[in-house]
Amino acid sequence: MTDDVLIERDGHLGRIVLNRPKALNALTHAMVLRIAAALDAWEQDDTVATVVITGAGERGLCAGGDIVAIHQAATGGDPAAAEEFWRDEYHLNARIARYPKPYVAVMDGIVMGGGVGVSAHGSVRIVTERTRIAMPETGIGFVPDVGGTYLLALAPGELGTHLALTAGSVGAGDALLCGLADHFVPADRLPALLTDLAGLTVHEALARHVAPAPPAPLAEQRAWLDECYAADTVETILARLLACGETTAKKAAERITANSPTAVKVALTALRRARALGPLEAVLDQEFRTSCAALATPDLAEGIRAQVIDKDRNPRWQPAALADVTADEVARHFAPLGERELGLCPAAPLERW
Numbered sequence: 001m002t003d004d005v006l007i008e009r010d011g012h013l014g015r016i017v018l019n020r021p022k023a024l025n026a027l028t029h030a031m032v033l034r035i036a037a038a039l040d041a042w043e044q045d046d047t048v049a050t051v052v053i054t055g056a057g058e059r060g061l062c063a064g065g066d067i068v069a070i071h072q073a074a075t076g077g078d079p080a081a082a083e084e085f086w087r088d089e090y091h092l093n094a095r096i097a098r099y100p101k102p103y104v105a106v107m108d109g110i111v112m113g114g115g116v117g118v119s120a121h122g123s124v125r126i127v128t129e130r131t132r133i134a135m136p137e138t139g140i141g142f143v144p145d146v147g148g149t150y151l152l153a154l155a156p157g158e159l160g161t162h163l164a165l166t167a168g169s170v171g172a173g174d175a176l177l178c179g180l181a182d183h184f185v186p187a188d189r190l191p192a193l194l195t196d197l198a199g200l201t202v203h204e205a206l207a208r209h210v211a212p213a214p215p216a217p218l219a220e221q222r223a224w225l226d227e228c229y230a231a232d233t234v235e236t237i238l239a240r241l242l243a244c245g246e247t248t249a250k251k252a253a254e255r256i257t258a259n260s261p262t263a264v265k266v267a268l269t270a271l272r273r274a275r276a277l278g279p280l281e282a283v284l285d286q287e288f289r290t291s292c293a294a295l296a297t298p299d300l301a302e303g304i305r306a307q308v309i310d311k312d313r314n315p316r317w318q319p320a321a322l323a324d325v326t327a328d329e330v331a332r333h334f335a336p337l338g339e340r341e342l343g344l345c346p347a348a349p350l351e352r353w
Contacts, residue, residue: 005034006056011198012049014042018118021057027114028066029085035118036092043100050202052104052194053118060132061106064113065089067140067304074301079292086145086291087342089114090284093147094344097121097280102202106194107131107175108187117146120180121280124202127172128187129214133180134169140307141260141299141317143267143290143333150283153274155179157222158229164267165234166255173216184213224249232272234264234322260299260315261322266290266333273334281344286334288342293333 006017016035018025035053042048055061065085073082096103096118105119106126111133119125120133127133135144135152144152144164152160155178163170163178175181185193189209196205218225228240228249234256241253256264270290274283294300298318306315319325 004028005031005038007034007038009048010194012047013194013198014038014045014048014051015194016051016053017056018053018062019056021055021059023066024059024063024110025055025057025061025115026063026066027089027118028069029081029088032085032089032092036088036095039092039095039099048101050102050104050197051099052106052197053122054106054194055109055115058109060109060115060130061111061119062115063110064115064136065146067308071301071304071309074295074304079295082295083292083340086288089117089146090288090342090344093117093121094281094284097147099123104197104202106190107133107181108190110134112136112169113148114146116148116151116180120151121147124183124206125181126183126185126193127175127181128185128190129172130187131172131175131181132169133171133175134167135164136167136169138165138256138259138263138267139167140303141263141297141301141315142294142303143263143270143287145287145291147280147284147287149267149270149274149287150280151180152178153271153283157226159218159222159225161229161237161268161271162218162225162252164271165229165237165259165264166252167259168252168255170218171214173214174218176213177216177219183210185209186211221246221248232268234261234268237268238322260303260317261319261325262297262299262317262329263294263303265322265325265330266294269330269334279345285342285345289335289337290333292337292340293335 006019008015103122104124105122108128109130135148137144193209224244231237241249
């Protein structure tokens with residue numbers, strides 16, 4: 001099991017390699033604990049100057065959490081097991097965001113869900129021409145988590161709202177535009193970058209390999225995106241998208257309509273609340289509530305079944321229409337959990353390294 005994460009030393013570089021390439025390096029609970037233990041050890045080790053996380057194989061850094069295990073918890077398994085996974089995962093996300101040493105995330109290939117959580121909170125986030133970043137949760141009846149609503153709420157204008165509700169993905173240029181990444185490095189330069197990180201400072205290594213960023217397609221769509229998504233109900237957003245006359249806007253409306261009505265309504269509320277909550281830890285506390293609440297909905301199990309298990313891509317959402325998702329149901333996702341609260345929130349704001 002520990003081979004699912006390789007913990008290595010190379011010069012003054014501590015390396016974390018997610019090592020489940022056949023599962024696109026999806027995170028298990030044991031992997032989360034292994035990463036956290038390595039970070040704890042390296043923080044106290046003065047010979048480790050920089051930490052870097054990469055993914056094994058050619059397909060990507062990480063496809064997210066092990067949602068098959070989440071499906072089991074949502075269909076008669078042990079919900080407490082899913083809650084404990086999220087608890088440790090969200091603690092790790094917060095740990096990465098406040099790590100006192102440079103934490104370099106190589107976001108090459110596919111980076112989704114939990115993969116965003118172990119990378120996009122890092123202090124140095126690198127994308128390549130192969131990068132595809134997504135928070136696809138509303139497409140499986142879930143709500144963006146691992147600090148995803150924090151990151152998306154900070155994106156310029158309404159770009160984050162667009163990505164959350166459509167469950168869409170972005171390449172390198174848009175990832176940089178949305179604030180999900182910091183630097184573009186061509187994929188063929190990554191081996192040399194990792195070699196340089198073992199002996200140079202992060203700034204010195206980046207100076208050798210960072211290249212001009214590719215175009216950001218969403219930049220040209222900001223006018224209609226910001227106008228259409230600047231609303232507090234999904235119904236209003238859909239009406240604006242369909243009325244604005246842009247073909248891409250119509251396609252966005254179609255994607256939103258295909259996702260779980262409950263999930264998109266909760267996601268929009270979560271994003272709007274995240275903007276006022278302050279630090280990442282406060283948003284993670286909120287996400288823990290929405291994640292735990294999702295276990296009690298039929299849509300999470302159904303979404304995973306349709307997209308991952310049976311792969312028929314034909315989820316039967318309950319309820320199937322936005323109009324049937326009540327305000328009380330949305331509010332239930334944000335209800336306090338009492339002794340089960342995550343309880344991460346400090347008073348201090350985050351500072352980038």
